[in-house]
Amino acid sequence: MKKIYTGKTKDVYELENGNYMLQFKDDMTGENGVFDPGANTVGAHIEGIGRENLRVSVKFFEMLNAAGIKTHYVSADIDNATMEVLPAKPFGKGLEVICRYRAVGSFIRRYGAYIEDGAKLPAYVEMTIKDDDRGDPLITKEGLEVLGIMTGEQFDAIVKATKEITAIVAAEVEKAGAEFYDIKFEFGFNGQEVILIDEIASGNMRAYKDGKTLEPMDLTALLLK
């Protein structure tokens, strides 16, 4: 089994059957020990969090597959914190797709002159380029096209899938007694269509309860109850 990528929260291995294996690690993104799903650094190491993130991901991937939404998920081994996935090519050098139900985080940092912190948004979708050195810049549909990162049709397909997936995740978060704020995804291309890749864990989303952001471990506990 060949390791082909070392990430902040996951490593990736190549399998002999042509699929890939994600090894979930016990690290979370953040800064100075404070969790931040938008951060580019590892903020905390917490024993067992890899397995917990995998359990949440499996729960959502299975719900999405049942709803007929294509993802890269094949199977999971919770004890070893690994997930087998189908091959899919990420867009460019990696792209984050964000869906926002509330105006918080980088949205407020950009558009705070036009909207109150925490105000409702109608499942607004935006994409940012993964580029730590350049602060993960926002990119438009037209920008993605001129840079050859994706076609306009792929953009539209991702926006549509993102809204469907987010509706399913948000409903689960609300069912668990928290308020859903925003989430980030990664998509890839399997040669025929765009599919959801990476993970869907508590660290990829923001949810509020009793007036404050839920720590990922607390959200995980609510989601797995």
Added chain:
Amino acid sequence: MKKIYTGKTKDVYELENGNYMLQFKDDMTGENGVFDPGANTVGAHIEGIGRENLRVSVKFFEMLNAAGIKTHYVSADIDNATMEVLPAKPFGKGLEVICRYRAVGSFIRRYGAYIEDGAKLPAYVEMTIKDDDRGDPLITKEGLEVLGIMTGEQFDAIVKATKEITAIVAAEVEKAGAEFYDIKFEFGFNGQEVILIDEIASGNMRAYKDGKTLEPMDLTALLLK
């Protein structure tokens, strides 16, 4: 005549006939004496530059009107460096519309991982919010819609007009012996349709000659020859 706005390079007065008067000033945007069309500060004061900017603007506005493209331009008084314009409401608290034929400036600062400095772009159009404190953030069509700044139809109309206007300006720049790189515009809504507002001066665009950016005064001299 009532002054209603004091800008970095222009002041605005209300006229009794319902129109407005732009007073072009002898200031250019930039930093530390170096001209930068994307800068939010006044970088240089140059005697007579207001009149020169007005002459360039009038040249282009008259070309656009002849081509049937709607603008706010009514007439100009070159000696007094003033331009009479039709009323039009800017979008939000001000929006810049950029059209790029070459990847330079903030485009390279954002997407330098994907494209070479100076590479050709196919009349790529993007919009940024005028907000000095937040670094004039990029905004997508979807963002403009959810913030209530403009409709999707207005966005499409502005993109179309921007490409037409830029083609006319770029052709003049090339005719004057320089290479056109990029330009920024402002649009407004007259209650019925989107129209080009503000100015079209050398300080709003980047053009290259002999391997370096032309200073606005040099570009103006070429354009008015």
